[in-house]
Amino acid sequence: MEQGENQSAGSFVVSSSDNNELEDLPVKERCFEQREALPGEPRCVVCGRYGEYICDQTDDDICSVECKTILLARIAAKTKPAVKAAKRVNLPLGDESFCIKDINFPNIPTLADSRISSLRTKLDICVKGDAVPDPIMCFSACGLPEKLVHNLETAGYCMPTPVQMQVIPASMSNRSLLVSADTGSGKTASFLIPIIAHCSQVRSQESTSNQGPLAIVLAPTRELCLQVEEQAKVLGKGLPFKTALVVGGDPLPQQIYRIENGIELIVGTPGRLIDLLMKHNVDLTYVSVFVLDEVDCLLERGFRDQAMQIFQSLSQPQVMMFSATLHSEVEKMSNSLAKNVISISCGNPNRPTKSVKQVVIWVESKKKKQKIFEIMKSKQHFKPPAVVFVSSRVGADLLSEAITVATGLEVVSIHGEKTMKERRENLRRFLTGEVSVVVSTGVLGRGMDLLKVRQVILFDIPNSIDEYIHQVGRASRMGEEGMAVVFVNEEDRRIFKELVQVLKTAGAPIPRELANSRYTAGVYVGSERKRKLSSSYRNILSPPELFHLVILAKGDSNRNSAVLLKTESIGDFG
Numbered sequence: 271m272e273q274g275e276n277q278s279a280g281s282f283v284v285s286s287s288d289n290n291e292l293e294d295l296p297v298k299e300r301c302f303e304q305r306e307a308l309p310g311e312p313r314c315v316v317c318g319r320y321g322e323y324i325c326d327q328t329d330d331d332i333c334s335v336e337c338k339t340i341l342l343a344r345i346a347a348k349t350k351p352a353v354k355a356a357k358r359v360n361l362p363l364g365d366e367s368f369c370i371k372d373i374n375f376p377n378i379p380t381l382a383d384s385r386i387s388s389l390r391t392k393l394d395i396c397v398k399g400d401a402v403p404d405p406i407m408c409f410s411a412c413g414l415p416e417k418l419v420h421n422l423e424t425a426g427y428c429m430p431t432p433v434q435m436q437v438i439p440a441s442m443s444n445r446s447l448l449v450s451a452d453t454g455s456g457k458t459a460s461f462l463i464p465i466i467a468h469c470s471q472v473r474s475q476e477s478t479s480n481q482g483p484l485a486i487v488l489a490p491t492r493e494l495c496l497q498v499e500e501q502a503k504v505l506g507k508g509l510p511f512k513t514a515l516v517v518g519g520d521p522l523p524q525q526i527y528r529i530e531n532g533i534e535l536i537v538g539t540p541g542r543l544i545d546l547l548m549k550h551n552v553d554l555t556y557v558s559v560f561v562l563d564e565v566d567c568l569l570e571r572g573f574r575d576q577a578m579q580i581f582q583s584l585s586q587p588q589v590m591m592f593s594a595t596l597h598s599e600v601e602k603m604s605n606s607l608a609k610n611v612i613s614i615s616c617g618n619p620n621r622p623t624k625s626v627k628q629v630v631i632w633v634e635s636k637k638k639k640q641k642i643f644e645i646m647k648s649k650q651h652f653k654p655p656a657v658v659f660v661s662s663r664v665g666a667d668l669l670s671e672a673i674t675v676a677t678g679l680e681v682v683s684i685h686g687e688k689t690m691k692e693r694r695e696n697l698r699r700f701l702t703g704e705v706s707v708v709v710s711t712g713v714l715g716r717g718m719d720l721l722k723v724r725q726v727i728l729f730d731i732p733n734s735i736d737e738y739i740h741q742v743g744r745a746s747r748m749g750e751e752g753m754a755v756v757f758v759n760e761e762d763r764r765i766f767k768e769l770v771q772v773l774k775t776a777g778a779p780i781p782r783e784l785a786n787s788r789y790t791a792g793v794y795v796g797s798e799r800k801r802k803l804s805s806s807y808r809n810i811l812s813p814p815e816l817f818h819l820v821i822l823a824k825g826d827s828n829r830n831s832a833v834l835l836k837t838e839s840i841g842d843f844g
């Protein structure tokens with residue numbers, strides 16, 4: 271069972287599917303003993319066979335001890351390439367030019383407190399806590415290793431995003447953090463950059479032979495762990511920084527082997543990590559950074575006990591907690607995990623990112639399939655690649671097959687009952703554009719950076735408004751415009767109130783049935799932005815593609831006197 275799947279779980283236990291049949295296979299000695307790689311699987315960089323484990327001295331996939339030896343010999347023979355000096359970002363002088371503390375240039379005067387707070391306001395950053403470090407404006411401003419700055423440039427990260435501007439210096443001053451920022455705003459790099467800097471600094475100074483992990487990142491799904499580890503490898507390339515991925519469905523012996531051979535960062539799901547820690551003695555003495563990505567989810571019933579168990583096996587680490595949705599309960603819990611926590615909030619957390627247009631359609635359950643077929647057959651409304659979210663595993667399989675039959679589109683599904691191999695392969699096919707639609711349960715709902723996706727369809731609305739915010743957020747990364755089409759009907763009444771509030775704040779059209787429902791009683795659905803709302807409505811829905819849509823007259827709190835904007839002609843979405 272994973273985050274976002276519609277099965278009552280009770281407490282999370284390591285399921286048997288977490289330990290698949292491959293687990294007991296030993297590491298291959300010889301190259302010929304290894305099997306051929308299937309499409310999408312990692313390949314050995316030496317012979318091209320299945321890359322069963324990763325060579326500990328590099329980040330490359332390797333099939334066997336034999337190929338590892340060849341690879342290391344090749345590396346040793348090569349001369350070290352020259353490292354290009356990191357480019358400095360030259361900020362223009364004048365009113366809009368800020369110079370924040372730069373350890374490379376200690377003589378440059380820094381901003382007065384009032385300018386710092388005005389800078390934070392401009393960047394939409396709010397901070398709470400004692401002695402919060404000033405934001406940085408460029409990556410080279412806080413003593414990151416040159417190689418890391420180079421890797422950031424190579425990855426196309428020219429400037430930090432607002433959340434990174436504040437989180438990186440705060441984290442590098444060893445403070446524990448609770449961070450909320452929009453979906454797709456760069457939270458992952460904001461914790462990976464300080465972790466990589468810390469690990470490579472420790473390793474380059476260390477006199478002991480300790481090779482145990484220095485940092486742990488927990489995330490609720492395997493796919494998210496995979497993605498975070500992948501990003502860590504890209505940003506930490508060429509530094510004394512190695513990672514281990516500890517997720518269910520992948521063989522445990524390889525994960526243990528990798529950790530035993532010395533790594534700096536473990537990225538894992540709580541269940542599998544506990545499993546590994548119980549079966550194998552891993553020295554956690556030197557773990558000084560503990561990250562909870564999607565912390566609100568990790569501190570929910572089901573994950574909380576395991577996350578706490580892992581936390582308790584560490585000795586007072588710096589704790590960094592991240593999510594696009596945070597509430598006071600998590601804030602209270604975060605204070606029990608660490609002292610003197612800094613709270614950082616960027617942009618518009620607890621709301622869907624502004625760059626996604628929300629289009630909510632009232633559709634009765636038995637008509638949902640027909641509606642999604644119509645959308646996917648419409649050149650005007652279907653904007654692939656698209657992610658369709660459903661509430662159950664069976665539903666994901668059935669719907670993906672049904673879409674293929676009805677539209678001819680090739681569709682894959684991803685959910686917790688599939689093997690890790692199938693999940694990896696389906697995700698790869700989707701991300702490489704081989705298939706244009708993926709139907710998923712909540713396992714792709716949080717944290718997944720599905721870069722090209724600009725459309726999500728919430729076929730089943732999730733159980734909570736927080737999951738709604740995360741799922742809608744898959745349609746936009748770094749402020750790119752996207753669209754979320756949301757099917758709603760009476761069965762979703764548990765979420766009506768919050769949904770109406772969210773739609774209202776975004777200036778999104780509210781279907782008449784939703785606005786008039788008795789379950790939205792008490793929520794003022796009138797809008798002070800009628801004109802703006804109407805025009806945004808027209809942008810999305812040029813006739814004849816009209817919903818049953820109401821927009822209340824300005825200042826009119828009587829929901830029954832709603833002004834009904836065109837209900838007669840119902841087009842593709844109707």
Ligand SMILES: Nc1ncnc2c1ncn2[C@@H]1O[C@H](COP(=O)(O)OP(=O)(O)OP(=O)(O)O)[C@@H](O)[C@H]1O
Nearest residue numbers: 427429430431453454455456457458459594717719
């Ligand atoms: N400084 C930067 N410059 C350019 N691109 C960046 C920068 N930082 C992050 N990105 C890119 O922005 C995208 C979104 O980042 P990320 O996945 O970390 O968002 P997030 O805030 O964790 O979102 P979510 O809440 O959905 O998990 C990624 O593709 C990432 O590579």
